[in-house]
Amino acid sequence: MQRYFVPDNQFTNSEVQITGDDAHHIRRVMRMSESDPILCVNSHGEGYRCLIQKIEEHKVTAVICSRLEESPELPVQLVLAQGIPKGDKFDTIVQKATECGAYAFLPFHAARSIASWPSDKVAKKLARLHRIAKEAAEQSHRLHLPEIYQPMDLQELIAFGNNFDWKMVAYEETAKQGEQKRLPTLLQQMRAGERLLAVIGPEGGLTADEAASLEANGFVLCGLGPRILRTETASISLLSFVSYHFELLNE
Amino acid sequence: MQRYFVPDNQFTNSEVQITGDDAHHIRRVMRMSESDPILCVNSHGEGYRCLIQKIEEHKVTAVICSRLEESPELPVQLVLAQGIPKGDKFDTIVQKATECGAYAFLPFHAARSIASWPSDKVAKKLARLHRIAKEAAEQSHRLHLPEIYQPMDLQELIAFGNNFDWKMVAYEETAKQGEQKRLPTLLQQMRAGERLLAVIGPEGGLTADEAASLEANGFVLCGLGPRILRTETASISLLSFVSYHFELLNE
Incomplete structure (x- = not known):
């Protein structure tokens, strides 16, 4: 319908x-x-x-x-803090991650973000992403319409993290070290209704400094598996991991 | 490197x-x-x-x-039988699903495939998809280069399924009935090194007839969760479920 x-x-x-x-x-x-x-x-x-x-x-x-009684929403709220990527990749990320159950999107200016969003263009960009989220939410039969927050820098993102029960960073260097257990360990501790802020870097990934700042502020650095994922694939994979954990495996 | x-x-x-x-x-x-x-x-x-x-x-x-001793390959071989989608969507699917660990791709002519691959264009299309798989495999640090098989129709696909340990279909109608347990149940029975043939429909999904034929031939109809996924998102989600199951959760 x-x-x-x-x-x-x-x-x-x-x-x-x-x-x-x-x-x-x-x-x-x-x-x-x-x-x-x-x-x-x-x-x-x-x-x-x-x-x-x-x-x-x-x-x-x-x-x-x-x-309608049944809900198609993820039992946990995952807010995706996405390092601003190049070109129209943010469009793809919002479309696909909305299908996969993202609760909201937070664009942030990462050290390796090549594209920047000049302040006079932000309103237009957010309106466009909002329209994409709405269409994807309707298409995928969501009941929650994901919000697109104002872009932040790293310090604002860290402060914003205080509103969350859980905070994580998808970090490629962690993946390379073979540390894949941290994400399932985190998800096993999460309860329905809790909020997770998940940070994904732009194309070049997060810098070691950014990862260290986030970790020092309580964000868990998590590998997403042994293969190196493009930034737009990482967000879909992460949401799929959360869906598998909470919706398929532990239904 | x-x-x-x-x-x-x-x-x-x-x-x-x-x-x-x-x-x-x-x-x-x-x-x-x-x-x-x-x-x-x-x-x-x-x-x-x-x-x-x-x-x-x-x-x-x-x-x-x-x-190199460590392997970034999924411990099970997942061959993605993808109903031929419109436009350049197969490019996206091959690129992203290669990043996520697909073993090979099998394009098949589904009842609701709007695009068709005329026989004089098949070689060119396969060469293009092969090139995309190679670039994605290199970028994501794979050691296995996914093959692109010749396109098949439904009967050929069913016969081809005899070569596999496990066979499944991502089926939206199953998702609507809330049947999410079949996929984790199947994955729990799979062992490392085994082969899974996974069928995903084109944009309009599989028809009830196609699903019934596949089911009658031993393919398990599995829901991918409570939200309706676009065909190109379904393949990435499915591979991510398999990755979470075998690489993160059961590392």
Whole structure:
């Protein structure tokens, strides 16, 4: 069933108003008609099965039928702090990691980030990533719409880490030393509902200084396995490890 | 250390001759000099630390110093039978799944494959995918160079499955029913060195008929978790599940 993230103020107890791009999507892309079923999700991640009642030029009205009980969300919240990569790689990362269950994204300026986000372009970049996250969340049947945080530098990232139960860094040098046990050990200690801040470097990886600063502030340096992964592959693999651990193995 | 897959007949007991694109890569892209270290890998997945001895116009000679003992290969062989997807998605799949440890790739014509590979274009497509696999294998520090098999139809794929210890299908309808236990159950029964044939559908997924035919022939239908993954994400997630199971959790 096609799903739409709808602002809370467009919900009443009995119906939902869908406007903007989503109304266009219903009319023009999906070519839906009255009585077609859709799923509407509010900002609290609550999903409602609805039937379309009226399709107008810029507004679709749907009647709420029932609440969705099952949740497709990862039982832990993983916020991906991603060293800003080159070109459109962040688009790929947000799309794929949203499919894999990421809770939110935090772009950070790493020492080896070649691309920079000038302050006058940040709003536009975040809006674009937000749109990609929304489409991927709808496509993958998520109930939570991942947020894209304002970009941070390393010190801000470290301070932000104080809000989390668990903090880790995917660190290639650790992988090379064959230390693969730290991530499963960390996941075995995590409980449902807890929050994990996971740091992944840009293309060239994190510098030894960055890794040392993060480790000194309580971030666990974890290998992701014996092969060297590209930065955009690392985020998908990490989320898949977490999914396997919490959703498949320990279901 | 930069690594190169070199044909066996270019190895002697004491040295390696590197030619073609790889010689160009050493000279022009990496701009290496005499005495620089490289890693040369033969067709048996044996890696040798070498030092460059001589750089000529179209040939680089390197002296073998020592054999690499540790292996970055997945302990099980996963052959990815991928329903042929649209556009350049197979490129992405081969690149990322090679990083994640895929043993080989088998393109197959699925009922919902929109793209088809006309027989006069197959050789060119396989050559392109082979090149992508080689670059990704080198970049991710693999010792095994994944092969790209000739495309098959469903009946050929089923017959080909007889060569495997284990056979599975990533099946979305199974995921929707919340059946996530089958994959970890299968992996728990697998032993190092065994071979798994894993089938992933194209963009629209496999049809119910295809899934039923595969299941009737011993392929286990497995969910990959509660979220709906794009075809190119499914392959990376599946390999990551296998990596987590065999390399991180059970190291």
